Amino acid sequence: MLKVWRREVLREFVRTKLNGYRFILVSNREPFEHRHASTGINCVQPAGGLASALDPVMRACGGLWIAHGSGDADTQTVDKFDRVKLPPDDAQYTLRRVWLSKEEHEAHYLGLSNQGIWPLCHVAFTRPVFDADDWQAYRRVNERFAETVLEEAGSDPAFVFIQDYHFALLPRMLRNARPNLVIAQFWHVPWPNSEVFNLFPWKDEILDGLLGNDLLGFQLQHHCQNFLKTVDCSLEARVDESGSEICRGGHSTHVRPFPIGIDFDAHAELADSDAVANQTRRWREELSLKGKMLGIGIDRLDYTKGIPERLRSLGRLLEMHPQYRGKLVFAQIAVPSRSSLPEYRNIEQEVDYLTAQINRRWGTSSWRPIVLMKRNYNASEMIALHRLADFCVVSSLHDGMNLVAKEFAASRADEDGVLVLSKFTGAAHELKEALQVNPFSVEECANAYRDALTMQPDERKRRMRKMRESVEDNNVYRWAGKLLSELARVETKEKQVPVSALETEFQPAALGVAV
Ligand code: F6P
Secondary structure (H helix, E strand, O other): OOOOOOOHHHHHHHHHOOOOOEEEEEOOOOOEEEEOOOOEEEEEEEHHHHHHHHHHHHHHHHEEEEOOOOOHHHHHOOOOEEEEEEEOOOEEEEEEEEEHHHHHHHHHHHHHHHHHHHHHHHHOOOOOOOOOOHHHHHHHHHHHHHHHHHHHHHHEEEEEEEOOOHHHHHHHHHHHHOOOOEEEEEEEOOOOOOOOOOOOHHHHHHHHOOOOOEEEEOHHHHHHHHHHHHHHHHHHOOOEOOEEEEEEEEEEEEEEOOOOOOHHHHHHHOOHHHEEEEHHHHHHOOOOOOOEEEEEEEEEHHHHHOOHHHHHHHHHHHOOOHHHHEEEEEEEEEEOOOOHHHHHHHHHHHHOOOOOOOHHHHHHHOOOOOEEEEOOOOHHHHHHHHHHHHHEEEEEOOOOOOHHHHHHHHHHHOOOOOEEOOOEEEHOOOOOOOEOOOOOHHHHHHHHHHHHHHHHHHHHHHHHHHHHHHHHHOOOHHHHHHHHHHHHHHHHHHHOOOOOHHHOOOHHOOOOOOO
């Protein structure tokens, strides 16, 4: 049987292959925020896939994580160098916080990143907003992070691993300042086709910025192809589509797909814990599940997630199939996100409205078909919900990967439960045994819910077993290991001079690992 990537394997790989290199990860979102609470200061993991996927990687690799300090008690928990050891109960890596003013946060994060690049990259029919002041702030914040990385790296050999669309200019800034840095970036969201990307007023600067990387990773092969085409149509550069390599100004950037995963083992262990077992009992009570079936959705409250579409198709299910009236509860966790932006307030209003409408039309004095829960829930609470669900719906209109789909499978050691999954997610490329749907089609989704509710136990088991194998195998350690192996390979090829720590390609077989 093939062994899978695990935390120890990645730790050993980093120890032997990146030895002598500083490992610096950069993201906008920090892995843990310190927040004031009535009981003192709490340390909490923010919602979203980035923090939960990369925290285990950093625990394995050690090193330094640079991110925006966004918690209201963050300044009180750092040392005089703005650093704090994490995770709080078992320090394994260091977080260096970067402080942004309210204006910088609004223009860089809410403005250019989330009103400009986010809708541009997700085909969800929300019009992007491109504001020249936001663009200037985006550049300034990228500069601030560049200064911090350079200060932390000093003159040591360093590998800088940048996350996501908040930092498209950072690689070029670092490359210009320190040509011998090893720089990779992972773009967590989709990359649109070149016609769509052409809408971006500062596209040449962004593309040039990204070409400061040695390695640029996307979730899917077709995002890589879209990127290569976009550069080919826009910049003076040699684009080798078959080799997936771009050469500009004598420097090469390698473009590769690395579908991200989760820490399957840690997730499965928590799913098996007493905390989760106790929480399932609480959910049963709270949601009045006795004699009822349960469907679930767990998302950030974001217009890309297709929550209104999901609610409409649940309404349609109740209309077409009266046997589910009084018998099905759909629990929707909607974690507040970017809520100061009008597009996010609008989607929240729409979700509230549709929930009330469906509950009014079909609900009774003792039964509400939709239970909408709008707050942050911890991992045990979400896993307990996974474990109780007859089906889980991920209906994103467009999504780079979607880790909720993978987490649902990882929670189901009983090999039961059905996943209804949008075909427009990265996860749909791996989780073929899900019931895949077009989230824009109300009928198709309603039929999929009915199929999920009537699927035979052995069929559910067969599908869930396969999905679990895939999630276990393509876990986040494999993602990081593949990315670092590829980086080692391209670095050796490019530099032609032995970079001692990166000179040999990782031989996974030596550690008994399938790459
Ligand atoms: O999916 C893209 C992404 O940026 C993730 O990387 C992140 O976890 C999620 O969106 C949430 O984003 P934010 O940091 O804006 O809350």
